[in-house]
Amino acid sequence: MSNAIWFISYKLVKGASIPDFLLASKKLNNEYMSKQKGYISWKQLVEEETWADLLTWETMDDAKKY
Numbered sequence: 001m002s003n004a005i006w007f008i009s010y011k012l013v014k015g016a017s018i019p020d021f022l023l024a025s026k027k028l029n030n031e032y033m034s035k036q037k038g039y040i041s042w043k044q045l046v047e048e049e050t051w052a053d054l055l056t057w058e059t060m061d062d063a064k065k066y
Contacts, residue, residue, distance in 0.1 A: 003040060004063035006055040025053075038062025 012021060022044075029042045038058035045052040057063035 004057040004060040006057070006063060007052060008055075009050055009052040011049050012051065033066070036062070036066055038065075 012018070025044060033039060033042060033055065039062070040056040040058060042056075043054045045054060055063075
């Protein structure tokens with residue numbers, strides 16, 4: 001069975017604080033997502049104004065729970 005991948009792309013709202021956003025993202029990952037069943041990894045990507053989160057789960061069933 002292969003892993004499941006979430007790829008979520010988005011843009012921050014105008015005027016958003018990037019340092020605050022990065023802290024909040026890391027906190028969410030460290031305190032919640034990384035503790036969920038089947039979680040493997042999280043990577044945050046950015047190119048110009050487009051951001052993306054890449055999360056890897058052990059199974060599709062695990063990914064669908066969150």
